[in-house]
Amino acid sequence: MTIEQLAARLSAGALTTDPDIIAAHARDEALFCPHEGAIALVRAASASDVQEVMRYATANRVPVVPQGARSGISGGANGSPGAILLNVSRMNEVVAVDEAERLVTVQPGIINQDLKDHLAPYGLSYPPDPGSVALSSIGGNIATNAGGLCCVKYGVTRDYVRSLTVVLADGTLTTLGPRTAKGVAGLDLRHLFIGSEGTLGVIVEATLRLIPALPEPVTAVATFPDERTGLQTVADFMAAGGVPSLLEFLDATSLSMLNAFGDFGLDEDAGSMLIMQIDENPTDSEAAMAVFAEVAQACGALDVAYSDDPADSAALVAARRMIQPAYEKFAHAHGGGQLLDDVCLPRMAMPEFCDRLGELRSRSGLTIALVAHAGDGNTHPSVFFDAADAEETARAQEVFGEIMRIGLELGGTITGEHGVGYLKRDWLSSELDEGGQRMQLAVKAALDPLGILNPGKMFGAL
Amino acid sequence: MTIEQLAARLSAGALTTDPDIIAAHARDEALFCPHEGAIALVRAASASDVQEVMRYATANRVPVVPQGARSGISGGANGSPGAILLNVSRMNEVVAVDEAERLVTVQPGIINQDLKDHLAPYGLSYPPDPGSVALSSIGGNIATNAGGLCCVKYGVTRDYVRSLTVVLADGTLTTLGPRTAKGVAGLDLRHLFIGSEGTLGVIVEATLRLIPALPEPVTAVATFPDERTGLQTVADFMAAGGVPSLLEFLDATSLSMLNAFGDFGLDEDAGSMLIMQIDENPTDSEAAMAVFAEVAQACGALDVAYSDDPADSAALVAARRMIQPAYEKFAHAHGGGQLLDDVCLPRMAMPEFCDRLGELRSRSGLTIALVAHAGDGNTHPSVFFDAADAEETARAQEVFGEIMRIGLELGGTITGEHGVGYLKRDWLSSELDEGGQRMQLAVKAALDPLGILNPGKMFGAL
Numbered sequence: 001m002t003i004e005q006l007a008a009r010l011s012a013g014a015l016t017t018d019p020d021i022i023a024a025h026a027r028d029e030a031l032f033c034p035h036e037g038a039i040a041l042v043r044a045a046s047a048s049d050v051q052e053v054m055r056y057a058t059a060n061r062v063p064v065v066p067q068g069a070r071s072g073i074s075g076g077a078n079g080s081p082g083a084i085l086l087n088v089s090r091m092n093e094v095v096a097v098d099e100a101e102r103l104v105t106v107q108p109g110i111i112n113q114d115l116k117d118h119l120a121p122y123g124l125s126y127p128p129d130p131g132s133v134a135l136s137s138i139g140g141n142i143a144t145n146a147g148g149l150c151c152v153k154y155g156v157t158r159d160y161v162r163s164l165t166v167v168l169a170d171g172t173l174t175t176l177g178p179r180t181a182k183g184v185a186g187l188d189l190r191h192l193f194i195g196s197e198g199t200l201g202v203i204v205e206a207t208l209r210l211i212p213a214l215p216e217p218v219t220a221v222a223t224f225p226d227e228r229t230g231l232q233t234v235a236d237f238m239a240a241g242g243v244p245s246l247l248e249f250l251d252a253t254s255l256s257m258l259n260a261f262g263d264f265g266l267d268e269d270a271g272s273m274l275i276m277q278i279d280e281n282p283t284d285s286e287a288a289m290a291v292f293a294e295v296a297q298a299c300g301a302l303d304v305a306y307s308d309d310p311a312d313s314a315a316l317v318a319a320r321r322m323i324q325p326a327y328e329k330f331a332h333a334h335g336g337g338q339l340l341d342d343v344c345l346p347r348m349a350m351p352e353f354c355d356r357l358g359e360l361r362s363r364s365g366l367t368i369a370l371v372a373h374a375g376d377g378n379t380h381p382s383v384f385f386d387a388a389d390a391e392e393t394a395r396a397q398e399v400f401g402e403i404m405r406i407g408l409e410l411g412g413t414i415t416g417e418h419g420v421g422y423l424k425r426d427w428l429s430s431e432l433d434e435g436g437q438r439m440q441l442a443v444k445a446a447l448d449p450l451g452i453l454n455p456g457k458m459f460g461a462l
Numbered sequence: 463m464t465i466e467q468l469a470a471r472l473s474a475g476a477l478t479t480d481p482d483i484i485a486a487h488a489r490d491e492a493l494f495c496p497h498e499g500a501i502a503l504v505r506a507a508s509a510s511d512v513q514e515v516m517r518y519a520t521a522n523r524v525p526v527v528p529q530g531a532r533s534g535i536s537g538g539a540n541g542s543p544g545a546i547l548l549n550v551s552r553m554n555e556v557v558a559v560d561e562a563e564r565l566v567t568v569q570p571g572i573i574n575q576d577l578k579d580h581l582a583p584y585g586l587s588y589p590p591d592p593g594s595v596a597l598s599s600i601g602g603n604i605a606t607n608a609g610g611l612c613c614v615k616y617g618v619t620r621d622y623v624r625s626l627t628v629v630l631a632d633g634t635l636t637t638l639g640p641r642t643a644k645g646v647a648g649l650d651l652r653h654l655f656i657g658s659e660g661t662l663g664v665i666v667e668a669t670l671r672l673i674p675a676l677p678e679p680v681t682a683v684a685t686f687p688d689e690r691t692g693l694q695t696v697a698d699f700m701a702a703g704g705v706p707s708l709l710e711f712l713d714a715t716s717l718s719m720l721n722a723f724g725d726f727g728l729d730e731d732a733g734s735m736l737i738m739q740i741d742e743n744p745t746d747s748e749a750a751m752a753v754f755a756e757v758a759q760a761c762g763a764l765d766v767a768y769s770d771d772p773a774d775s776a777a778l779v780a781a782r783r784m785i786q787p788a789y790e791k792f793a794h795a796h797g798g799g800q801l802l803d804d805v806c807l808p809r810m811a812m813p814e815f816c817d818r819l820g821e822l823r824s825r826s827g828l829t830i831a832l833v834a835h836a837g838d839g840n841t842h843p844s845v846f847f848d849a850a851d852a853e854e855t856a857r858a859q860e861v862f863g864e865i866m867r868i869g870l871e872l873g874g875t876i877t878g879e880h881g882v883g884y885l886k887r888d889w890l891s892s893e894l895d896e897g898g899q900r901m902q903l904a905v906k907a908a909l910d911p912l913g914i915l916n917p918g919k920m921f922g923a924l
Contacts, residue, residue, distance in 0.1 A: 145646050173897065180840075347643075
C-alpha cells in the first residue's frame with residue numbers, strides 16, 4: 001500500500017502530506033526537542049482511521065507519533081524522521097454520560113475543561129485539573145497520567161480511568177476494562193497504558209469515573225519572609241493531618257513576575273506565598289483553617305488570611321493559573337528562554353530542595369523561579385535564560401539537569417506529571433535501576449515489537 | 463546447583479523437602495484447584511533468600527509458586543508439578559513508619575490487620591479491608607489487588623501502593639517507584655505488578671500510602687421484603703450522590719445462615735438487608751442518612767434504623783464479617799461444598815442479576831446465597847452442594863460458571879477482587895477480547911520468558 005492508498009482508506013481529507021501543515025503540527029510546547037522529519041499528518045475522525053494508520057505503519061514499518069492537543073511540554077508529541085503524525089484532536093465527542101454509575105465515556109480529543117463544562121449540569125465532576133486544563137485533551141492527560149492542582153486531595157488522572165479502548169501497533173482494537181468499580185481479571189494493562197506516552201498504542205475511547213460535584217472551597221493565603229518557611233509550613237501542615245483540596249506554593253520571583261503580568265496585587269515584600277483550599281463542610285473547614293494558621297504562624301508567617309467568598313477564591317486560583325503566561329512575559333523580555341522542570345519530592349524534602357535551588361542560582365547566575373503543587377511535593381522550578389546566547393543556554397540546560405539530580409538525591413522523581421518524552425529521556429536511566437530499565441524495554445518490545453510507536457521518546461536513551 | 467546446594471545458600475532451615483510439610487503448604491482456600499507436585503518449600507527470611515531461589519529456578523528452569531498467607535480462594539498460591547513453594551510469610555516486619563509523609567514500608571508477609579493495629583497509635587490508617595483482613599498478608603493483597611468493605615469510599619489496594627521492591631524471574635532485585643505522591647518516569651510497572659498474582663515476580667517490600675485515621679461512622683440498617691428492592695435502593699442511593707464508607711447487602715438466605723451461626727438476632731422475616739455506613743461529620747452524615755432512608759422507603763423498605771453508637775456499628779459489621787464462617791457451618795451440615803463467586807457489576811445491573819440468580823436457583827435446585835459489597839456492585843454469590851455427590855458437584859460447578867456468564871452479559875467482570883488463579887482461568891478468555899488476551903501473554907513472556915513464575919495460573923488457559 002502506498003500512502004496515497006492509505007489516504008483513500010481514511011475519512012475524507014484526514015491525511016495530508018503538505019509540508020506546511022505537517023510543520024504546523026510537528027511539535028508540542030517543549031524546548032530543545034527534535035521535531036522534524038514527519039512525512040504525513042492524519043487527523044483521525046474515527047477509531048477505524050486509527051486502525052488503518054497502524055495497519056499501514058506495521059506493514060511498512062513506518063513510525064507513528066500519536067498526538068492530542070500538543071500542549072505537552074516534554075516533546076512527547078513531537079514529530080520524528082519518517083513518521084506519520086496521528087492526531088486524534090478531531091475525535092472530541094462525549095459518547096455517553098451514565099449518571100447512575102457516575103461514568104462518562106469520551107473520545108480522546110476532548111479538552112479537559114470542555115469535559116468539566118459538559119458534566120456540570122449533571123452535578124458530576126471529573127477532578128483532574130492539570131495547569132493546561134483549558135488546552136489539553138483527555139487522551140493526552142491519560143497518556144501522561146496528568147496531575148494538577150487538586151491532586152493533593154483528589155488524585156491524578158489514573159485514579160479516574162475505568163476502561164480504555166486502544167489501537168495496538170498492528171491495528172488491533174482492544175478494550176482494557178472492566179467498566180465496573182472493581183475488577184482483577186488478568187494483568188491490569190489499562191494501568192500499564194496510563195502514562196505510557198503513546199509508546200504502546202493509541203487511546204481511541206476512555207470511560208472515566210466521576211464523583212459528585214465538588215463543594216465550594218474556603219481559601220487561605222499565607223505569606224512568609226522566605227521560601228523555606230513557606231515550604232516548611234506545607235510539610236508541617238500535611239504531617240499534622242491536613243487534607244487540603246489545593247495547596248500551592250509561589251516563591252518571591254514568581255510573585256513579582258505575576259504582578260508584572262497582571263493586576264493581581266500580590267504582596268511583593270513576601271519571600272513566598274501559599275494558597276490553600278479546604279472543601280469540607282463549614283465546621284471542618286474552619287477547624288482545618290485554624291490548624292493551618294497555627295502551623296503557618298509557628299513557622300514564621302508574615303500574614304495568614306482566609307475567605308469563604310467564592311469570588312475571592314476564584315481570583316486567587318486564577319492568579320496562580322496565570323503563572324505560565326507571566327513566566328513567558330518575563331522570558332520574552334529576557335531573551336526568550338524558559339526551561340520548566342517537574343521534580344516531585346517527599347514533602348519534608350522541599351525546604352532543602354529550595355536551599356539547593358538557591359545555591360544553583362548563585363552558582364549559575366540565572367534566574368530560577370519556583371512554584372509547586374506543594375501539598376504533593378510536586379515542584380516546578382523554571383530556569384530563565386537568553387536563548388540567543390549559546391553559552392547561557394548551555395548553562396541553563398545544565399542547571400535543568402542539576403535540578404533533577406538534586407530531586408533524585410532527595411528521594412524524588414525527575415517527573416511528577418509532565419512525562420519523559422524527548423526532554424527527559426537522557427535522565428530516565430538516572431531514576432530507574434538496572435532491573436527497572438530492562439523491564440521497560442522488555443514490555444515495550446512485547447507490545448510494539450517493530451518499535452513503530454513514538455520511537456525515540458521515553459525509552460529512547462535506555 | 464542442586465537443591466541441597468540451594469538450601470545451603472539460604473537462611474538456615476528455610477528450605478525443606480519434607481513431603482508432609484510441603485503438603486501442608488500446598489494450597490490456599492480454593493476448591494477444585496490442583497495443588498500437588500511441589501518438590502520443596504522455602505520459607506524465605508529475606509529478599510536475598512528470594513533472589514537465591516529465583517536464580518536457582520532460572521538456572522534450572524524450575525517453576526516457583528510465590529505464597530503469602532495462603533488465604534486466597536482462587537488457587538493462586540497452590541502448588542504445581544515440580545515447583546518450589548516460595549513462601550514469604552516470615553518476612554512480616556514493619557520496616558518504617560514515616561508520619562510526615564504518611565507512608566509505611568513493610569515486608570510482604572505482614573497480616574493486614576497487624577499493619578492496621580501497628581498504625582493506630584500514629585493516628586494513621588491503611589484502609590483496604592478485604593474480608594480476610596485478619597488472615598491475609600499485604601503481599602498477597604497487592605498481588606491480587608484486594609478489595610473489601612471500605613472500597614466504596616476508600617478504594618482498593620492499588621490506590622495505596624507507592625513503591626514495590628520485587629524480585630524478577632532471574633533473581634534481579636528492582637524497586638518500582640517512586641515513593642512520592644506523583645511520578646511518571648517511564649511505564650508504570652508498579653501498577654502492572656499490582657494484581658499480577660505472582661506471575662511476574664515476587665514482592666519483597668512495599669511502601670504504602672496512609673491517610674489520617676478514619677472517623678467513627680454512623681451505621682444504618684434497612685430491611686426489605688425481597689432482594690430486588692434492597693439492591694434497587696443501593697443503585698438509587700448511589701445515583702443520588704451517596705458517598706457511603708460501607709454499603710453491604712445480605713439476602714434472606716445469608717441472614718438465616720448468620721442467625722443459625724451466631725446470636726445476631728437479624729430479622730429472619732426480611733427478604734434482604736442493607737448495612738450502610740457514613741463517616742462524614744455529624745451534620746453531613748445525618749443528612750446522608752435521611753437521603754438513604756428516603757430512598758429505601760421509596761423502594762419499599764420494611765424498616766430503616768440508624769445509630770451513631772460505635773458499639774452498635776461494630777456489632778453489625780462484625781455480624782457481616784462472620785458470613786463466611788456461617789456459610790461454612792451451613793455447608794458442613796449439607797455435604798460440605800461451597801463455591802464462592804466474585805462478580806462485579808454496574809450497580810444498576812444488580813437487581814436483574816439477582817433475578818437471574820433466582821432462575822438459577824429454580825433451575826439447579828441448589829442453595830445459592832448472596833452477599834455483596836453492593837456500593838461497588840461487587841457481588842459474592844455462594845453455591846452450596848453435596849461434595850460427596852458427583853452429579854450435584856458438577857451441577858454446582860456449572861452454576862458457578864453460569865453466574866460469571868450472567869455477570870459478563872450484564873456488563874460485569876468474572877472477578878472483582880478474588881483474582882483468577884486456577885479457579886477462573888478457563889473463564890478469562892470470556893472476559894478479555896482477542897487483542898487483550900494476546901497482550902496478556904506478550905507481557906508475561908517479556909517479564910518471565912522461561913514461564914517459571916506461578917505457571918498454570920491466570921493465563922493458564924489462554
